[in-house]
Amino acid sequence: MxxxxxxxxxxxxxxxxxxxxxxxxxxxxxxxxxxxxxxxLLAKAAGFKGMAGGQAIDLASVGLALNEHQLREMHRLKTGALLEASVMMGAACGDSTAHVWDCLQRYGRAIGLAFQVVDDILDVTADSVTLGKTAGKDAANDKPTYVSLLGLTRAQEYAEQLLAEALKALHDSGLASTYTLATLAQRVVNRKT
Amino acid sequence: MxxxxxxxxxxxxxxxxxxxxxxxxxxxxxxxxxxxxxxxLLAKAAGFKGMAGGQAIDLASVGLALNEHQLREMHRLKTGALLEASVMMGAACGDSTAHVWDCLQRYGRAIGLAFQVVDDILDVTADSVTLGKTAGKDAANDKPTYVSLLGLTRAQEYAEQLLAEALKALHDSGLASTYTLATLAQRVVNRKT
Structure with missing residues (x-):
């Protein structure tokens, strides 16, 4: 409640x-x-086509073998949608052109997905004290993750690729000041907790 | 979820x-x-100053003796706020004057509270089959209700008084066509289930 x-x-x-x-x-x-x-923006991102829908897929997927497309879709909804929405809600407060809007959406999607890929990586590589939550929980719960699907090395490469996509989208936007958003993307991917 | x-x-x-x-x-x-x-309107009515807040008071009130003011406040939030909001959201779709807005708010508050008073009455007077839910649940759960507070007869009188207030508010609004809203108020108070 x-x-x-x-x-x-x-x-x-x-x-x-x-x-x-x-x-x-x-x-x-x-x-x-x-x-x-x-x-x-918030309603869509929070609801059945966003976070709640992704969470439902997540709960229904325990013990199932998801392919990469299904895993990406789940994460895009479960955590990506609200992260993307938080970027787009900023854009909605200004007078973005359609081009800037599209670039910020690419940026938001990339960091939204990157956040989850890094989450999956940290669940394997970090200890519980550093993480602030129980490490190794995904494997223990038999949950499909980017690490279980791609292996650790390719998952790390994928996170770097998403960071590059996010930074490219910022560049393509032509916005004068993207320092804060670029820093945010780097923190999402390089975070240790 | x-x-x-x-x-x-x-x-x-x-x-x-x-x-x-x-x-x-x-x-x-x-x-x-x-x-x-x-x-x-919906956000306020659903949230901590509305339904969710009233529900929290309700859960915290089991076994406590509430006075009439506290009981009314709980019901105003728990069920009244969303009923009132549904009326006001209709008003918001038109170009209501401040006077009409106030009258519709009085109407919405009266039927919102009446709905709950009748709920308390039916829990005592109806059988479970007619009600479609377990009758006598409030007393069994030691929950404060209008019947436990006022007794059955005064609770019924109060429901009638609230119906009169709702109809008076519609009259005062000066709106040409209040038939549907008046019928709704009567159904709220005269319902058997």
Whole structure:
């Protein structure tokens, strides 16, 4: 129920009432068309075509052999969709051209997937203390991961490839200042916890 | 998790993308400012200042003696907030004046509370087959209800009083056509299941 309340709060913060000084998110003065876009992006990313759908596939996949396409699709939904949405919600607050929008979407998808590939790698390579959660849990639970599918070396190469794709997308966007997003991508891939 | 997905879907339906023919709610052509208002109303009514908050109070109240004010506040949040919101979301789709808005809010609050008072009454007066759920559950669970607080007769009188308040609010609104809303209020109070 705390999760239900927090999900509702997310939408409440995205659609603040500018006439209600006590409202959550009051004083943000987000234009109506941006509020609508933000709610749309979050709703899709959180729901059955996003996180909740990916989580359902994840639960249904324990003990099954997924191929790389199925694994990518699951992760794209389960963790990628909300990471991508957080990038696109930033874009929605500005006046992005269709080209910039597409590039940021490529960037968001790449880091969303990279986050999960690195998660799978750390589950194998890190110890529980560093990780802050139990390492080796995926193998113990017989869950399909990028490491179980590709092996550790190819999974690490894939993470680097996704980082390169993310940085390429930023370059292609033609945006003047992509330093923060580039740093974020590097941290996602190079993180140790 | 189905609940998480369904909550997200509700917001997705309220903020359809008019450029995406495959989107849920596509073809609805809801103006941006209405989408934002609808998301805001639903988010508040579903969240910690609405249903989820009321449900939390409900769970925390088992075995406690609530006074009438506390019981009303719990029900106003737990079931009333979303019922009221469903009325106000209709109002938000039109161009209601502040006066009409206030009247519809009074109406929504009255039927929201009436629904719960009647729920408490039916738990005592109906049998499980008619009710479609286990009767007598509230008393068995030692939950505070309008019947335990006011007694059956006064609870029934209170439901009638709330119906009168709802109909008065519709009258005060000056709206030409309130037949459907009036019928709805009567059904809420006179329902047997």
């Amino acid at each position: 705390a999760g239900d309340a927090l999900q509702a709060l997310a939408f409440e913060l995205l659609a603040p009432d500018k006439n209600d000084a006590s409202a959550s998110g009051a004083g943000m003065h987000i234009p109506d068309h941006v509020q609508a876009r933000l709610c749309r | 189905a609940g998480d997905a369904l909550q997200a879907l509700a917001f997705e339906l309220l903020a359809p993308d008019k450029n995406d023919a495959s989107a849920s709610g596509a073809g609805m052509h809801i103006p941006d400012h209405v989408q934002a208002r609808l998301c805001r």
